[in-house]
Amino acid sequence: MNRFAELLDRLAYEPSRNNKLRLMIDYFRSTGDPERGWALAALTGALSFPHAKPSLIRSLIAERTDPVLFELSYDYVGDLSETIALMWPSVAPSPSSAPGFGKVQAADQELTLTRVVETLATLGKAQLPQQLARWLDALDETGRWALIKLVTGGFRVGVSARLAKAAVAALADKDVHDIEVIWPALAPPYGELFAWLEGRAERPASGDPASFRPPMLAHALDDADLAALKPEDFMAEWKWDGIRVQAVAGRLGTEPEDGKLVARLYSRTGEEISKSFPDLLDALRLPGAIDGELLIMRDGRVQSFNVLQQRLNRKTVTAKLMAEFPAHLRAYDLLADGAEDLRERPFAERRARLERFVARLSDERIDLSPLIAFRSWKELMAARKNPAAAGAGADAAAVEGVMLKDRVALYLPGRPKGLWWKWKRDPFIIDAVLMYAQRGHGKRSSYYSDYTFGVWTKGGQGDELVPVGKAYFGFTDEELLQIDRFVRRNTIERFGPVREVLHDPDRGLVLEVAFEGLQRSSRHKSGLAMRFPRINRLRWDKPPKEADRLDRLEALIQRIEQGHLQGQIA
Amino acid sequence: MVDRDYLSPVIRPEDILVRSPSGVCCELGGFHIDPTRPVERAVITHAHSDHARAGHGAVLATQETLDLMRLRYGEAFAGSTQALAYGESVSLAGAKITLHPAGHILGSAQVAVEADGLRVVASGDYKNAADPTCAPFELVGCDLFITEATFALPVFRHGDAHAEIEKLLHSLALFPERAHLVGAYSLGKAQRVIALLRQAGYDAPIYLHGAMEKITDYYISRGIALGESRLARGATKANLAGTITLGPPAALNDLWTRRFPDPVAAFASGWMRVRARARQQSVALPLVISDHADWDGLTSTVGATGAGEIWVTHGQEDALVHWCATRGLKARPLDIVGYGDEEEIGDTEVNQSEDGAAPSRADTHDQDGNGS
Numbered sequence: 001m002n003r004f005a006e007l008l009d010r011l012a013y014e015p016s017r018n019n020k021l022r023l024m025i026d027y028f029r030s031t032g033d034p035e036r037g038w039a040l041a042a043l044t045g046a047l048s049f050p051h052a053k054p055s056l057i058r059s060l061i062a063e064r065t066d067p068v069l070f071e072l073s074y075d076y077v078g079d080l081s082e083t084i085a086l087m088w089p090s091v092a093p094s095p096s097s098a099p100g101f102g103k104v105q106a107a108d109q110e111l112t113l114t115r116v117v118e119t120l121a122t123l124g125k126a127q128l129p130q131q132l133a134r135w136l137d138a139l140d141e142t143g144r145w146a147l148i149k150l151v152t153g154g155f156r157v158g159v160s161a162r163l164a165k166a167a168v169a170a171l172a173d174k175d176v177h178d179i180e181v182i183w184p185a186l187a188p189p190y191g192e193l194f195a196w197l198e199g200r201a202e203r204p205a206s207g208d209p210a211s212f213r214p215p216m217l218a219h220a221l222d223d224a225d226l227a228a229l230k231p232e233d234f235m236a237e238w239k240w241d242g243i244r245v246q247a248v249a250g251r252l253g254t255e256p257e258d259g260k261l262v263a264r265l266y267s268r269t270g271e272e273i274s275k276s277f278p279d280l281l282d283a284l285r286l287p288g289a290i291d292g293e294l295l296i297m298r299d300g301r302v303q304s305f306n307v308l309q310q311r312l313n314r315k316t317v318t319a320k321l322m323a324e325f326p327a328h329l330r331a332y333d334l335l336a337d338g339a340e341d342l343r344e345r346p347f348a349e350r351r352a353r354l355e356r357f358v359a360r361l362s363d364e365r366i367d368l369s370p371l372i373a374f375r376s377w378k379e380l381m382a383a384r385k386n387p388a389a390a391g392a393g394a395d396a397a398a399v400e401g402v403m404l405k406d407r408v409a410l411y412l413p414g415r416p417k418g419l420w421w422k423w424k425r426d427p428f429i430i431d432a433v434l435m436y437a438q439r440g441h442g443k444r445s446s447y448y449s450d451y452t453f454g455v456w457t458k459g460g461q462g463d464e465l466v467p468v469g470k471a472y473f474g475f476t477d478e479e480l481l482q483i484d485r486f487v488r489r490n491t492i493e494r495f496g497p498v499r500e501v502l503h504d505p506d507r508g509l510v511l512e513v514a515f516e517g518l519q520r521s522s523r524h525k526s527g528l529a530m531r532f533p534r535i536n537r538l539r540w541d542k543p544p545k546e547a548d549r550l551d552r553l554e555a556l557i558q559r560i561e562q563g564h565l566q567g568q569i570a
Numbered sequence: 571m572v573d574r575d576y577l578s579p580v581i582r583p584e585d586i587l588v589r590s591p592s593g594v595c596c597e598l599g600g601f602h603i604d605p606t607r608p609v610e611r612a613v614i615t616h617a618h619s620d621h622a623r624a625g626h627g628a629v630l631a632t633q634e635t636l637d638l639m640r641l642r643y644g645e646a647f648a649g650s651t652q653a654l655a656y657g658e659s660v661s662l663a664g665a666k667i668t669l670h671p672a673g674h675i676l677g678s679a680q681v682a683v684e685a686d687g688l689r690v691v692a693s694g695d696y697k698n699a700a701d702p703t704c705a706p707f708e709l710v711g712c713d714l715f716i717t718e719a720t721f722a723l724p725v726f727r728h729g730d731a732h733a734e735i736e737k738l739l740h741s742l743a744l745f746p747e748r749a750h751l752v753g754a755y756s757l758g759k760a761q762r763v764i765a766l767l768r769q770a771g772y773d774a775p776i777y778l779h780g781a782m783e784k785i786t787d788y789y790i791s792r793g794i795a796l797g798e799s800r801l802a803r804g805a806t807k808a809n810l811a812g813t814i815t816l817g818p819p820a821a822l823n824d825l826w827t828r829r830f831p832d833p834v835a836a837f838a839s840g841w842m843r844v845r846a847r848a849r850q851q852s853v854a855l856p857l858v859i860s861d862h863a864d865w866d867g868l869t870s871t872v873g874a875t876g877a878g879e880i881w882v883t884h885g886q887e888d889a890l891v892h893w894c895a896t897r898g899l900k901a902r903p904l905d906i907v908g909y910g911d912e913e914e915i916g917d918t919e920v921n922q923s924e925d926g927a928a929p930s931r932a933d934t935h936d937q938d939g940n941g942s
Binding site for chain 1: 721723724725727729741744745823824825826827828832835843844845846848849850852853854855856886888889892893896922
C-alpha cells in the first residue's frame with residue numbers, strides 16, 4: 001500500500017503529463033504482480049467494491065480525537081479525508097517524539113494494495129468500519145490518505161485511464177492503442193497483460209467484438225499548403241463542430257451470424273462513452289465500425305456546439321434530456337463492415353462502402369456527412385467561406401471548416417503526413433486589454449502566463465473594462481517573456497498568484513485574441529464565454545482605448561444564435 | 571519549592587516574566603527575551619530574523635547566535651554583546667539566566683530565568699527531533715514554560731526526515747536530466763538538508779543560491795560536515811542537470827529558476843504536510859522536514875517540563891491552549907505580534923541581484939525581505 005500511496009502522492013503534485021508517465025512506468029517496472037495490476041485497476045477506475053461513505057470515516061475519527069482539535073484541524077486543512085489521514089492517532093509513537101526507536105510501523109509492510117482490494121471485495125458492510133480502522137492504524141500519513149481516497153472512491157491525481165494505459169504500454173515500447181485494443185477483454189489484476197509486455201506470454205486475445213480502433217487524424221492546413229496539393233486527388237467534406245466518435249458494433253461468440261450484438265461508442269481518445277448516449281447506441285444495429293461526428297439534431301437541423309455542450313455537461317442521462325437533445329451520428333468513414341476490416345482500403349472505396357452501410361442501417365439517427373463538390377481550390381475556398389450556399393444549408397452554423405481527404409489514403413492511425421487535412425474557418429478576432437495575469441504551473445511557474453482580458457463597456461463612471469475571457473497559449477516563447485516583463489513592471493495590485501496590471505485608456509497592453517465561438521454564460525460578469533480563446537498577436541502599437549467594445553461581442557453572439565454567421569468578423 | 575520568608579509577598583512565576591509590547595520582559599533583571607523592537611538589554615534565543623533583531627543596547631546569546639547576527643546585520647548590530655555557553659549562567663539583579671540547547675538551529679537556546687526559587691523557561695523555537703547541525707534539545711524542568719506553537723495542530727506530525735531525503739534521492743534517480751531545486755530557509759534548514767543528504771550517502775557537490783553561501787560557510791567553520799557546495803550562479807544549465815540546488819523558498823517559483831534544466835520544485839518545510847499548502851506554491855516534491863516541534867513533540871515537551879502554567883506564543887495557540895486545559899494545565903496565548911514563520915514560502919519575489927537578472931523596479935519594490 002505504501003509504494004502505491006507514494007506513487008499517488010507524487011502523481012498528485014506532478015504537473016507534467018510526461019513526468020506523470022515516468023513516475024507510473026517506474027512504479028509498474030519496480031512493483032510485482034498482482035500489486036501493480038491492482039494499482040492499474042485503481043488508476044483506470046476499474047476497481048469495483050462498494051465505496052465507504054465519508055460519514056463513516058468521519059465517525060471513525062470522532063471516536064478517536066478531541067472534537068475541538070478535530071474542528072480546528074479540519075478548518076485548517078480544508079479537506080476531510082486529508083484531515084483524517086493526518087490526525088489519525090499513530091499506534092506507535094511518532095519518530096520525532098521518540099528518537100532512537102528507529103523506523104516504526106513494521107505492520108504496514110504487510111498491508112499491500114492487493115490485500116486491501118481482496119478484503120474489500122468480500123467484506124460485509126458491518127465489518128467495514130473496524131477493518132478500515134485497523135488498516136488506518138497500520139499506515140503512515142500518505143498511506144492513510146491513499147486508503148481513504150481508495151475506499152471513498154476518487155483519487156483526483158490528474159491521471160486519465162488512458163495515461164495509465166500508456167504507462168503500461170511503455171513497459172514494452174508499445175503504443176497505448178495496443179493496450180486499448182485488448183483492454184475490454186482484460187480484468188484486474190491484469191497478470192496476462194504484464195506477462196505479455198514482459199515477453200513471458202503471448203498477447204492476450206481481444207475478446208471484445210466491439211473494440212476501439214486508433215483513429216486517423218488530420219493536419220491543419222494553411223492557405224499556403226494548397227499550392228502543393230492537386231484538387232483532383234482529394235475529396236472534401238464539412239468539418240462538423242461536434243465531437244469525434246467511433247461507433248462500433250459486433251457479435252459475441254464464435255458464430256458471428258447469431259451472436260448477441262454488442263455496441264459501443266468511443267471518444268477520439270478511446271474512452272468509452274456509451275453510457276452517455278444510450279439513444280444513439282440503439283441505432284447501431286449492424287456489425288461495423290463507423291468514424292463520425294456526434295451532433296445534436298433537432299427537426300432535421302444540426303445544432304451548434306453550444307447546444308451539444310448542454311448535453312455533455314449532464315451527469316445523468318434522463319429521457320427528458322434525450323428528447324430535448326437528441327444525439328445524432330454524422331458518418332464520414334467506415335473502418336469495418338461486419339467482420340471485414342476496411343482500414344487497408346483506399347478512402348474512396350471506404351466512402352462507397354460507408355454510403356451503402358448507412359443506407360442499410362436506414363436510421364434517422366445516423367446519416368452521411370455529405371461530400372462538397374469542387375473542381376478547384378478556388379471553388380472550395382468559396383464553399384468554406386459560405387457553407388450555407390455550398391450545400392450545408394441550414395446546418396451551416398455547425399460547420400467549422402472543411403476536411404480534405406486523399407482519395408487513395410488508407411486509414412492509418414495517428415497523424416500521417418499529407419493525407420488528411422483540416423482547413424478550419426478563420427477564427428473570430430477581437431482586440432482586448434490585458435487586466436490580470438496569473439502565474440502558470442509546472443514549467444511556467446516562474447512566468448505570468450495566464451491572462452484575463454477585457455473589452456470596454458459603459459460603466460457607472462464612463463467607460464470601463466469588463467473581463468471577457470482568459471487565455472494561456474497562442475503566444476511564442478519570446479512573446480511570453482515580453483508579457484511577463486510587462487506584467488512585472490506594470491503591476492498595480494497583487495492577489496496571491498494573480499497580479500492586476502495597469503489598464504487605463506492610454507496605458508496597458510492590447511492583446512489580439514482569436515477564438516472559435518461565443519456563448520452566453522451566467523457565470524461571467526460580461527454574460528459571455530469564449531470558446532478556445534488564445535493570444536493571436538501582441539498589439540504594443542495600440543492604445544487600450546482603441547480596443548474593442550462589448551457591443552461588438554453582443555452583436556456577434558446574436559448573429560451566431562441566428563445561425564447565419566460564417567468567417568471572421570474582424 | 572524553597573522556603574520563603576512569610577513576610578515577603580509570595581512570588582509567582584508570572585512575576586518573573588511579563589508580557590510587554592516588545593515581547594516577554596523580565597522586569598527584575600531588566601531585560602527582554604527576543605524583543606520585537608529595540609530595547610536596552612536583550613536575551614536572544616536564536617538568530618532567525620523575527621527573534622533576533624538589530625539595534626538593541628546589549629545582547630546576551632550563544633556565541634553562534636551572536637556570530638550569525640553579525641553575519642546578517644554587520645558588526646554594529648548591537649551596542650555590546652556577551653556570549654553565554656549552554657549550561658552557563660549569569661545573574662542580573664537577582665535573576666539568574668541560563669541557556670539550554672533548543673535543537674532548532676545552530677546556537678539556538680532556551681532561556682531559563684530563575685528567581686526566588688522559581689524557574690521560568692522561554693523556549694524560543696525548538697524541536698526535539700534529531701538534527702546533525704545543532705545540539706539536541708534539552709528538557710528543562712520549570713514552573714512556567716513558554717512554548718512556541720508553529721505546528722500546534724494534531725495534523726502536524728513531521729515523521730522521519732531521513733525518509734523525506736530518500737524521497738528526494740529517489741526522484742533524482744528517476745529524473746537524472748532535471749535539476750532538483752529544494753526551497754529551504756537559508757539559516758538552519760538549508761544546512762540541515764545538506765547534512766541529511768550527506769548522512770544518506772549523497773556525496774556530489776550541492777549547489778546553493780547566493781543568499782545561503784555565508785551562512786553555510788559559517789556552519790562549516792563550526793565543524794559541521796556539509797561536504798562540497800558550489801554556487802549555482804557559476805554553473806551552466808547543462809551542468810545543473812542531475813544536481814541538487816538549495817535556494818530560499820521565495821526563489822523557488824521565480825526568475826531564478828530559469829537557469830535550471832526542467833527543474834523539479836521541492837520544498838523542505840513542516841507545512842508540506844498539508845497538500846493545499848504545497849499545491850498553492852506549485853511544489854512538485856514536498857519534503858516534510860521541519861525545525862519546529864510537531865504536535866507530538868510540543869505536547870510531550872509541555873507535559874515533561876512539569877510546568878503548571880504554559881504560555882503559548884506564535885502559531886496555532888488555540889489548539890495547544892485547549893490541549894493544556896484538557897490536561898489540567900493552566901495555559902494562555904501570549905499574542906505577541908511580530909514573530910514570523912520562517913518556514914513559510916510567502917508570495918514574495920526574492921532578490922535577484924545576487925546573481926544575474928537584475929530586478930526590475932516593480933520586483934525590487936515587491937520585496938519584503940524574507941529574512942534570507
